[in-house]
Amino acid sequence: MINSVLPYWDQNIDLDIAPWVPYGKDYSPVTVNRLYNPLLGSLAxxxxxxxxxxxxxxxxxxxNVGTMARQNMIDPGRNGGLELGFTMVFSYSEMLEHSVLPLLHQxxxxxxxxxxxxIWSDNVLVDECKVLLLVNEDPFFNEAAFIESLYKSFxxxxxxxxxxxxxxxxxxxYRRFSISYETDNLTQMRITQALFDIELDATKDVLGPVPELKIPLLPSIG
Known part of the structure; x- marks a missing residue:
């Protein structure tokens, strides 16, 4: 069982990917990031x-760059929007969480x-995953130094x-899971979700609510 140390944010996030991004089977989940810089590729x-x-x-x-925003690295002309603050997102793992914890003090x-x-593509939900979301509201946050530190922690x-x-x-x-609408048993899914909600409510009654962080109002979070 995974025991998370980090709190949960107070809301979920959405990620819209370009229709041509190869989500289900990806042959460049790492090297595509080298189009931005070699360190980001090595980090990926x-x-x-x-x-x-x-x-x-x-x-x-x-x-806006990264594996799920590769259109802005392939065609840098697309990457012209103004983003405030700093947001970095990884799919969750216990090892990842432990690598991030020391950097919060640094x-x-x-x-x-x-x-x-x-994760959405052409208004279709293709996946839902647990993620670790890093945020700093300072637009002049030293992201180069942070990415270097995160790389060394990895x-x-x-x-x-x-x-x-x-x-x-x-x-x-590289294969990612995607939702298979044709084979889903919707009744079973609703029963499973209802049981999960009951279990979560019962747990909160005993342990109290999970601590939550409020996501800052940053344009970088859709």
Missing amino acids: GLALEMKSEFLYLRSFQSG YPGLMAGLTLCD QALSGRESSNLSFFAEKFG
């Missing part, structure tokens, strides 16, 4: 070693929490200087 590779995945980065300095103003991310916790998994992920295709 080590994220796989952390049993996680780097999804996207939005900031005043970088705009970078004042940096906040980290867990939430659910709905190296220390994974015990690797660079990623081996990224080679196999890109050679054979």
Whole structure:
């Protein structure tokens, strides 16, 4: 059982991806980030070693980039919008959480929490995943130094200087789960969700509500 240390954000987030992004089977989940800079590509590779995945980065300095925003790296002319603050999103893993915790003391103003991310393509929900969301409201947050520190933290916790998994992920295709509407038993899904809600309410009655962080009103969070 995973015991999370970080609190939950007070709301879920949505992520809209371009229709042509290969979500189900991706042959460039790491190298596409090298189009922005080599360090981001290396970070994305080590994220796989952390049993996680780097999804996207939005900031005043970088705009909107990352594995799920590859259109802005392939065609930099698209990356012209003004983003305030700093937002970085990874799919959740326990190893990832432990690698982030020490950095919260090192970078004042940096906040980290867990939430659910709905991933949409052409107004169709293709997936829902648990994510770790990093936020700093300062538009001049030193993101280059932070990414370097996060990369070193990944190296220390994974015990690797660079990623081996990224080679196999890109050679054979990195598979992500996606919702299969045709085979879903909707009645069973509703029963399962109802039982989960009852269990969650009962747990809160005993332990109290899960601590929540309020997501700042940043344009970078849709």
